[in-house]
Amino acid sequence: MFLALRELKHAKLRYLLIGVIMVLIVWLVLFVSGLAKGLSSDNASAVQEMKGNYVVLQKEADQRLTRSVLSANKTEDIQQLSGKKNAEPLGVMMTAVINEGKQKKIDASFFAISTSGFLAPNVIEGKMITDDAKHEAVADSSLKEEGVKLGDTIKDTASGKSFTIVGFTKNQSFSHAPVIHINLTEWKTIESTGAFNAVVLNMDDKKAHALQKKGSNIDVISKDEALKGIPGYQEEQGTLLMMIAFLFIIGAFVLAVFFYVMTLQKMNQFGVLKAIGAKTSYLARTILSQVVVLTLCSLAISIGLTYGVAAILPDSMPFYLDLSLIAGCSALFVAVSVLSSLLSLYRVAKVDAVEAIGRAV
Structure with a gap:
């Protein structure tokens, strides 16, 4: 570490330029990762936040929630x-929907649940609706951006039904639209x-597999599989994950x-150090120490920049x-940074002290 820090101090500009490149690469990776996570949440947070682990x-x-139709009798049997x-049932x-007194239409998703069961979301403002409440609903807080407030009445353009917003939830969206929770009566x-779209299960794997064998004309899938069936979810995440993977690969090549x-x-200097007794392992630790120090400093700066943006x-x-x-x-x-330094380590291990001293002279 002593030699590594001495060299970093001596060649400030050289290592500063490498550090800037590393900061930009990490910053871009973190930013794209944050966008991927954000899009994932915006598309499917209502399903991700469900307490159940299987969906019927x-x-x-075709494992798509919006295409599934389970009759009342089938739901009861399940x-x-x-x-x-x-x-x-779900x-x-x-x-x-249209906010009362306004003309602008707002895309939304209705989720019908038993408000006293495990599918009920956490309410962060206002109150939760009851199973026998009429003309009441709780909505995702993102509807506030559209001017919807507690006590406002919204109208469903498809059915003509009106609901009073009595509470707001958080992280409850589906297919990039805020979720409005209503009870089974409404x-x-x-x-x-x-009919319902699904039955959400909260049970272990063994019982879920047993249900698949017992039931007829049903498909028991995990929550992760249900997420993949949401329109656009898998395509969005696949594209962004590929971008992140390529950023790591490009970063590895640039750093290498x-x-x-x-x-x-520095081959001459390494040769001289070997000639006076420095072991290859010591020189390797020096290079790795420089890589780790640069990487950790770059990470700290990149994380700060990402949160700032x-x-x-x-x-x-x-x-x-x-x-x-x-x-x-x-x-x-x-x-990735450590792996990118392996080529340098190999070159140092192969350096010949006598030949390097000859070049230095």
């Missing part, structure tokens, strides 16, 4: 087989047949080239960055 859909629905405490409807006035060129420039982003741009995402990206970038 119609067999012919609940009987699963145990009513472990299975709750109705989903994409629609548009759902029956919208969906005249009484920089470290290798700098190593070539996130603070000024408009609310309409979905961006989400949590500690687990930062830790994962940071660990991966440290690993």
